[in-house]
Amino acid sequence: MTVETKLPYDAEYVSQFSKNLGEPEWLTNIRLEALQKVDQLPLPKADKTKIDNWNFTNFKHGLKNEKIQSLEQLPEEIKALINSDQAQKQNLLIQRNGSLAYTVISEELKNQGVIFTDIATAASTHGELLQKYFMTKAVKVDEHKLTALHAALMTGGTFIYVPKNVEVKEPLQVVYLQDEDVALFNHVIVVAEDNSAVTYIENYLSFNETENVANIIAEVIAGTNANVHYGAVDHLATGMTAYVNRRGVVGRDGRIEWALGQMNDGNTVSENITNLKGDGSYADSKTVTVSRGEQKQNITTKIVHFGKNSVGNILNHGVVKDEATSIFNGIGKIEHGATKSNAEQTSRILMLSEKARGDANPILLIDEDDVMAGHAASVGRVDPVQLYYLMSRGIQKVEAERLIIHGFLRPVVNELAIENVKNQLVEVIERKVR
Structure with a gap:
């Protein structure tokens, strides 16, 4: 089904927007070609969720220049994510309402040829390299309506490139703040060439409760024997309808590890897909x-x-309360020829109220004989045995439930490599479960 979009943004607007950013011709052409496809393509399929009437297209588009001179100018919520004592030393990028607000990268990484910059700067200064990876390796422009819309109206994002044989020892941190009424169209590209390694941690924050849209795409490319650790905490406000697509491609003996805390308060459809292309490749995806x-x-x-x-x-763990709905679709697919492969998955949902709804859907698609595969799924309430054990030691029921929930969500919290980000996720979980 193709849903009429009625975008107020035409080819003239997109061309001028791209020109104002100083983008190369190839990127302008991608935008214009994508815009033509928006009304021709259907929405993505979200199993067991009807998204036809969700707001993906009613928004204000644009950028706001939010350059700051000091971290002291940032909201307290952003400061809490950053180690102020190390701010000048750590590799940090902050975007506010689509525009670059603050950036610092160590001289050591620059000397090693590492690129860590916003997507607009990458388009103007590393255009040929960006063109090689932008919606060519992992996500394609014409997959559906929302990928085309994203390509046409992308505003912000980050480009990270790690050359061969370079290990980035300290995490790269990016914070995306949306506190105005413009939509969030963010594109992230992380490229780790052969025998390289990088840890990337991102936070999405929005405080504006008015109706708005987030359309986020991330593409992660791990070369031969490369190692990428990708951590994210999404915390977008109630009025924000979010489409989030994070996708990886892994070469021979490469690894991608995902640690995703999806704490949005609005309606969200999220896809996290990893394609294990090379022999001996590895992917681990944890979502709470x-x-x-x-x-x-x-x-x-x-x-x-x-x-x-x-x-x-x-590994998917979810907590559902009030009248909310959470659906986990876990899919392990082994293609013909992928012998000796192993696909494992676990999805669990805790229900905290009578009207809450949770579904955990494990799917294994196996086209090869000589493989291993397994799945586990459960939907239920707080374990009464665990609750009894804690209460028998003098802990009140409410506090006991809180401890069980935090333990249930701990697998992703523990994977985040930056202590301030880890603490922020714990605080978000605390607020939401209470």
């Missing part, structure tokens, strides 16, 4: 979420095995 109010969240995690001896692990 807390749904509350009347929000609906549809979260799909998929790992596709193409290479021999490839390994894919999926």
Whole structure:
């Protein structure tokens, strides 16, 4: 089904927007070609969730120049994510309402050829390299309406490039703040060439409760024997309808590890897909979420095995309260020829109220004989045995439930490499479950 979009943004607007950013001709052409396809393509399929009437197209588009001179000018919520004592030393990028607000990268990384910059700067100064990876390796422009819309109206994002044989020892941190009424169209590209390693941590924050849209795409490319650790905490406000697509491609003996805290308060459809292309490639995807109010969240995690001896692990944990709905779709697919591969997944949902709804859908698609695969899924309430154990030691019921919930969501919290970000996720979980 193709839904009429009625965008107020035409080819003239898109051309002028691209020109104002100083983008190369190839990127302008991608925008214009994508815009033509928006009304021709259907919305993505979200299993067991009807998204036809969700707001993906009613928004204000644009950028606001938010350059700051000091971290002291930032809201307290942003300061809490940053180690102020190390701010000048750590590799940090902050975007506010789509525009670059603050950036610092160590001289050591610059000397090693590492690129860590916003997407607009990458387009103007590293155009040929960006063109090689922008919506060519992982996500394609014409997959559906929302990918085309994203390509046409992208505003912000980050480009990270790690050359061969370079190990980035300290995490790269990016904070995306949306506190105005413009939509969030963010594109992130992380490229780790052969025998390289990088840890990337991002935070999405919005405080404006008015109706708005977030359309986020991330593309992660891990070369031969490369290692990428990708951590994210999404915390977008109630009025924000979010489409989030994070996708990875892994070469021979490469690794991508995802640690995703999806804490949005608005309706969200999320896809996290990793394609294990090379022999011996590995992917580990951990996702936690807390749904509350009347929000609906549809979260799909998929790992596709193409290479021999490839390994894919999926872990999804969700907490649902009030009248919210959370759906986990876990998909492990082993293609013909991917012998000796192993696909494992676990999805669990805790229900905290009578009207909450949770679904955990494990799917294994196996086209090869000589493989291993398994799945586990459960939807239920707080374990009464655990609750009894804690209460028998003098802990009140409310506090005991809180401890159980934090333990349930701990697998992702522990994976975040920056202590301030880890603490922020714990605080968000605390607020949402209470």
